[in-house]
Amino acid sequence: MTLSRTAKILLSLVALLAGAFIYVPLGVILINSFSADRSLTWPPSGFTTEWWGKAIDNEGVRSALWTSVWVGLVATAMALVLGTLLAFALGRYRFFGRETVSLLVVLPISLPGIVTGIALNNVFTSFLGGLTIWTLIIGHVTFCIVVVYNNAIARIRRMGSSLEEASADLGASSVRTFALVTFPMMRSAIIAGAILAFGLSFDEIIVTTFTAGPGITTLPIWIYQNLFRPNNAPIVNVVAAMLVIISIIPIYVAQRVSSDDERGAGVM
Amino acid sequence: MTDSVAIRLRGLTRRFGDVVAVDGVDLDVMDGEFLTLLGPSGSGKTTVLRMIAGFERPDAGLIELGGADVTRVPPYGRDVNTVFQDYALFPHMTVQENVEYGLRVKKVAKAERRERAQAALESVRLDGYGDRAPSQLSGGQRQRVALARALVNRPKVLLLDEPLGALDLKLREEMQVELKEIQRGVGITFVFVTHDQDEALTMSDRIAVFNAGRIEQLGSPTEVYEHPATPFVAGFVGTSNLLEQAAAQAVLGKPGTWSVRPEKIRVIGTDEPVREGEHAVRGTVREVIYVGMSTRFVVDLEVGGSLMAVQQNAEGSTDLGHMRGQPVLLVWNTRHEYKVAD
Secondary structure (H helix, E strand, O other): OOOOHHHHHHHHHHHHHHHHHHHHHHHHHHHHOOEOOOOOOOOOOOEOOHHHHHHHHOHHHHHHHHHHHHHHHHHHHHHHHHHHHHHHHHHHOOOOOHHHHHHHHHHHHOOOHHHHHHHHHHHHHHHOOOOOHHHHHHHHHHHHHHHHHHHHHHHHHHHOOHHHHHHHHOOOOHHHHHHHHHHHHHHHHHHHHHHHHHHHHHOOOHHHHHHOOOOOOOHHHHHHHHOOOOOOHHHHHHHHHHHHHHHHHHHHHHHHHHHHHHHHHOOO | OOOOEEEEEEEEEEEEOOEEEEEEEEEEEEOOOEEEEEOOOOOOHHHHHHHHHOOOOOOEEEEEEOOEEOOOOOHHHOOEEEEOOOOOOOOOOOHHHHHHHHHHHOOOOHHHHHHHHHHHHHHOOOOOOOOOOHHHOOHHHHHHHHHHHHHOOOOOEEEEEOOOOOOOHHHHHHHHHHHHHHHHHHOOEEEEEEOOHHHHHHHOOEEEEEEOOEEEEEEOHHHHHHOOOOHHHHHHOOOOOEEOHHHHHHHHOOOOEEEEOHHHOEEEOOOOOOOOOEEEEEEEEEEEEEOOOEEEEEEEEOOOOEEEEEEEOOOOOOOOHHHOOOEEEEEEEHHHEEEEEO
């Protein structure tokens, strides 16, 4: 497709503007985390690494970070197992109610977090004896499953079954076929799903609010609680900046993994 | 070819819902034979192949490989290998790893499998391609890797599911010759599925013509082509050229439906003499089609129906368009007419 000169300039401007809206505020946070001022003032009056030092030494930040990582890892692991098994069941076998199950699996991603949160909260407090870190993890699994499932089923559909047939034909048992053909073909999709699931869990705040046991603070919850305490405002900036930097890594890895795969698996 | 049976099928039946895909097929494939399952899509030929490989379970019937009942044996327990229509090469492995796969899962030592895979790649003229990814190969090369991957295991039987379908005409014709040579060289039984009658006639020792889940005719290419057993075979293998009921009665003086192959029919002027032992029928040329090597005439018969005749374009003028609308006489030796139905 060729575009006229005016259209090109116009499109570039729009793209630039859209990009600026997303990334300039993030840049401001990053700059502010090195600002010598206590409050959010612009332009900053000086440069300091004091807040970074304080943030790293802050007991609350450390324990919140550790909680977030732990919750994210466990929720991702559970979602990986359940989501992948679901994808195989729905992608490979025909049974009564298959379409309905497929809809029910994907639905939680579009449900408002506050609805999921209240519903889970009701069930946990009235039937399961209250909130703990495990209720929080289960809450996160409900939406983590969806991204794992979506990635896995897309790959299963594209892969078809002839590669597995070829493997069986060449003498490999079902277990060897899974180890040598199915899993390697699925690997990048599973990794991408896991990274997205971890990312979702790591920055989730609404479901977390309703399902976390007393005294359990994840990083986003810590930010929310400390945002309006004047003393902690600069540290909040640092934590936010850290989150931005930490988020870039898995997304970059996920993109690399799936683009490698495009090249490798393009032709069967 | 020896006299022992490599594959024995008895009463093989497979249904998909209400559809009977394969309907009580009996078939013996001989050791070292090149047998083709020929038929239109949906005739059950691929399902038969998939049942021999073990990918589909028959609803009824028996499958024996080399005398042993394998009806309930999973694919990895059968001494057969398959060349798939879409090749099914493992995209995450190199060509060499693909070819070694069968030996690897059978725990053949690394040095030996390396050597055998290289020999197999050489036999399909792909030596030096071992380190490439399947995605870096052309369609014809992938086809040959699939062949090497199957042959390296030295199976008793090789199953080929329309393996040339994705190739262009020229390459397909080359591969037909090459496949036939490889089959003669290794002496393995080949069961080849195709819907292409030329391919079947070119390569096979015997052809099983499939229609609606059943074998309509089983025989050598000559038998199937020259003596079609049913109107379906006459139509599917070659051009259906039928004299039906009243027309047969009028021309041949015999009842039933009869077939004459187009190249056995001569087109002559109405005043030319008919030779001893020939049948003749009057008609009007409806269409003259020039196809390079030959010219096809479609002739409407006075007794009803029409026949096609093919004449070689030997020498002299080959533009026979002026014959359109002319009355002619079609003549053929009586030994070329075959009864295909009562």
